[in-house]
Each structure stands twice: as C-alpha cells, then as structure tokens.
Amino acid sequence: xxxxxxxxxxxxxxxDRGRIxxxxxxxxxxxxxxxxxxxxxxxLENIKKEFRNDQGNLVEAIYNELAAIR
Numbered sequence: 001x002x003x004x005x006x007x008x009x010x011x012x013x014x015x016d017r018g019r020i021x022x023x024x025x026x027x028x029x030x031x032x033x034x035x036x037x038x039x040x041x042x043x044l045e046n047i048k049k050e051f052r053n054d055q056g057n058l059v060e061a062i063y064n065e066l067a068a069i070r
Contacts, residue, residue, distance in 0.1 A: 030055075034062045 008014045015023070030051075037047040044063050048056050 031062050034059055035066055038066055
C-alpha cells in the first residue's frame with residue numbers, strides 16, 4: 001500500500017496528509033447532513049438554505065448522488 005505524505009493538484013496548493021484527512025472528514029460530515037435533511041423530506045432548495053451560499057453547488061451534487069442511490 002502506498003501512503004502519500006503530500007498531494008499536489010492542479011487546482012490548488014499542496015496539501016499534507018493531515019489536511020487531506022481533514023478535508024475527507026469535512027466532506028463526509030457534509031454528506032451526512034445532506035442525507036439527514038433529505039431523509040426528513042427537505043427539498044433541495046430547502047436543504048441549500050441550511051448551508052453557506054458558496055456550498056450550493058456541492059450540496060446539490062451530494063443531493064443528486066444520494067437521490068440516485070435511493
């Protein structure tokens with residue numbers, strides 16, 4: 001198994017392992033929140049209102065992925 005210490009993407013700064021793991025954790029938390037709202041029959045527009053404006057596209061993508069597997 002290969003364990004990376006840094007990740008360099010073409011879209012941003014280099015990230016160390018701690019920042020990568022933190023980002024994964026944040027994304028999982030966001031997915032869980034969106035899933036919880038969807039489970040409680042919130043519409044996409046109502047779910048988006050629960051998050052920052054700059055998260056709207058990400059929330060929509062998560063919502064659509066969750067809808068596809070339900």
